[in-house]
Amino acid sequence: MGRKFVVGGNWKMNGDKNQISEIINFLQTGPLNQDTEVVVGVPAIYLDFVRSKLPQNVGVAAQNCYKVPKGAFTGEISPAMIKDISVNWVILGHSERRQIFHESDELIAEKVAHALEAGLKVIACIGETLEERESNKTEEVVFRQTKAIADKINDWSNVVIAYEPVWAIGTGKTATPEQAQAVHRSLRQWMCENISPEVGESIRIQYGGSVTAANCKELGAQPDIDGFLVGGASLKPEFVNIVNARQ
Numbered sequence: 219m220g221r222k223f224v225v226g227g228n229w230k231m232n233g234d235k236n237q238i239s240e241i242i243n244f245l246q247t248g249p250l251n252q253d254t255e256v257v258v259g260v261p262a263i264y265l266d267f268v269r270s271k272l273p274q275n276v277g278v279a280a281q282n283c284y285k286v287p288k289g290a291f292t293g294e295i296s297p298a299m300i301k302d303i304s305v306n307w308v309i310l311g312h313s314e315r316r317q318i319f320h321e322s323d324e325l326i327a328e329k330v331a332h333a334l335e336a337g338l339k340v341i342a343c344i345g346e347t348l349e350e351r352e353s354n355k356t357e358e359v360v361f362r363q364t365k366a367i368a369d370k371i372n373d374w375s376n377v378v379i380a381y382e383p384v385w386a387i388g389t390g391k392t393a394t395p396e397q398a399q400a401v402h403r404s405l406r407q408w409m410c411e412n413i414s415p416e417v418g419e420s421i422r423i424q425y426g427g428s429v430t431a432a433n434c435k436e437l438g439a440q441p442d443i444d445g446f447l448v449g450g451a452s453l454k455p456e457f458v459n460i461v462n463a464r465q
C-alpha cells in the first residue's frame with residue numbers, strides 16, 4: 219500500500235476568468251488535506267494564468283497534448299510547451315477525447331509515451347461504455363486500453379490511471395463503491411501479472427464519474443481506489459470536501 223491519495227479536478231471546457239478566480243479562491247482557502255495530492259486540469263488558454271495564481275501544493279494539468287515536441291500541427295500543444303510554463307501534468311485519453319475526437323488507443327499511448335519522455339506526469343484515462351458493460355466487456359476494454367499504453371512505456375512511476383466508466387460521466391449515475399472497487403482490483407491484478415507486481419501494487423488508480431461531496435467518502439474508503447478525477451464538482455467549493463474525502 220502506501221499509495222498517496224490523488225484527487226484531480228477536470229474543468230473540461232468550462233470557466234472564464236471570473237469563475238476561475240472563484241475556483242482559485244476556494245482552492246487557496248481550503249484547507250486541503252496535506253496528505254492528498256491535488257491537481258486541476260485547466261483549459262489550455264488559462265494554464266499559465268492558473269499556474270501563476272495557485273500555490274505550489276496544487277498541481278496543474280493540461281487536458282490534452284500532442285505526441286511530438288513541435289511542428290506543423292495547427293491547433294495542438296506539445297508537452298515541451300506545457301513544461302515551459304511550469305505546468306507538470308497532462309490528462310490524456312479522456313473518454314471525451316476518445317469519443318468526440320476519435321482518439322484511438324494507439325494515439326493515446328503515443329501521447330502518453332511522449333509526454334512522459336518530455337518530463338510530464340500523466341493522468342491516463344480508461345473506461346467502458348454502458349453498452350460494453352452490459353455485454354460484460356468491462357475488463358476486456360480496460361485491459362485493452364491499458365495494454366496499449368503498456369506496449370509503449372516502461373516506467374510507470376509518473377503515471378496515474380483514471381478509471382472512468384463512460385456511463386457515469388456527467389450523468390449523476392455514479393458507479394457503486396463495489397462496482398468501482400471490483401474494476402480497480404482486477405485492473406491492478408492485471409497490471410501485476412502483465413507488467414510487474416511492483417507497478418501493479420504502486421500504481422495509483424483514480425475513480426471518475428459523478429463524484430460528489432456526498433459519495434466521495436464511501437468510494438474513497440475502497441482499498442484499490444487511490445483518488446478521484448472529478449468533473450462537474452471540481453468547479454464548485456464542494457471540491458475541497460472531495461479532496462478531503464480521506465482524512
Ligand SMILES: O=C[C@H](O)COP(=O)(O)O
Nearest residue numbers: 228387388427428449450
Ligand atoms: O474527468 C472527469 C470525468 O469525466 C467525470 O466527470 P463528472 O464528475 O462531471 O461526472
